[in-house]
Amino acid sequence: MVSPPLVKTMSKVHLSTSEAKKEHKPPSQEDQDVTAEPKCKRRRSMELESCSWNILPVLSDEESREIAVLQAYAAPVLSKKETSRLVREVSTLYPLEGLQHLKRVRACRDRDSPYPLEMLLCLTLGKEEGRVPSLSELLPEEKVNCFGLGQPFLVLIPSCPPLTRPQFQEASAYWPTSFHENKQVTEALTGQLFSREEKARMQRYMEQAIEVAHQGAEKGNEAVGAVLVNPATEEVLAVGHDCRKISNPLLHGTMVCIDLVARAQGGGAYNFDSYPLCSFAASVKEAPGAGVTDCFDDASSSSILPYICTGFDLYITREPCIMCAMALVHSRIQRVFYGAPSPDGALGSRYKIHTQKDLNHHFQVFRGILEEQCQQLREKSQ
């Protein structure tokens, strides 16, 4: 009964893997991070892991979109020593506002060309129909001395600055751009952000979440499990499952974990005594967030007061809904790892609350941890 959706899931996994790897080859220093173990042993376990699940960053729309292009005119630079004067004069006439990511001059693409450089002049601004205007039409004599420029031609230029390496590679194929690389995002996209040990740990946390999801489902709840972890100490702080059937339709796994942490810190709003699987570690009281530094945007540094889930990671079997995703914003979670996506999910599928502009807290989200097992859980509860 499970097999048709399973096949679908599998193909989805492969698709996203190929998406992530389409644009770039793995860096050559791939074997750098682990030194202690013999190579052959490591390679074998790497293979084993990559067969079972892939971890993918859930990036903002801006980071994951394809590069959009505009039409522009460029011209060959016939006399190289005129380049800096031409750049100055053309830039004054056409500053290309909002396109600061574009380089004005590029090396000529055509290796047989006698001219080494090409220069971006201006956007076509709807004049692209028909013939390419002449130099004197584009550059009035009194503004630019066109000496040193050849006949203009049409080019496509990327309209927005690239935010990720795949976008940079796509954009550069049109016209050279500047790029401020976020190394962590690049590593995340190539599946190299987390070490083998980290992935093994992630798998253990998710296995624990799956286990409580099954047990919660036996009592009539949705099969969802969640584990809250302090990554600085590698300690599991709270474990919870969906409790919506037995007490409150809003007690989704995420809401349960948030309240368990509140209880551990001397607060809380719910009593989970009758659900012994929903539990917290006694040590949660210790300051959260301490010693946590690895983060895309250094949201948690030791200078800020700890606040509820600051510095903590959530492992959850399925993508949270909009209520739970915003609850995680309010609780200042650091990272969320989920197994399978949800149709109305708010961390990638329907919304990307973790990257939502205007909100006062953003966090990292990764999907795909034990995706197959988590997908089976989803299907079980539908």
Next chain:
Amino acid sequence: MGSGVGCKAIGVEWQRWMEEAFCMAKEALESGEVPVGCLMVYNNTVLGHGRNEVNETKNATRHAEMVAIDQVLTWCRDHGKSPMEVFEQTVLYVTVEPCIMCAGALRLLKIPLVVYGCRNERFGGCGSVLNVGADDLPNTGTSFECIAGYRAEEAVEMLKTFYKQENPNAPKSKARKKDQNES
């Protein structure tokens, strides 16, 4: 709107319910909580009162709406009613636009109508940041109607008063932190 229940409920009584919600908001302000107050009204009866209890419970999800929802659930348990039947005919009166999280919760409970005071520019889920209340989310309950603007200025004033005194329990905002680093 669900069943026309909303229209009937806001007819004569809605001003009185909003007055009461404002009293809850003031109480929250005096307790050092974000000044939001709300009422859940079913069949012309208040089943839930809520005010923000985030600091008190150390749980950042304890917004006024979530507190009131729990009271309605308790009432349902005590009176042997089905929560889903009750929520489907319940109107929420709240001083500030529900946040994205609460808008999600209201959808999940299929509450048909929300009457609110001012917009919530920071977190609003009924149009200000997102419009969770109206979006097409086939797997997240039902959409709901909103009637906005009652004593909006007063509701905003209370929020401003609160944010001026600074919540000692809230983390410093990132923007502020960056400013300090740069200076």
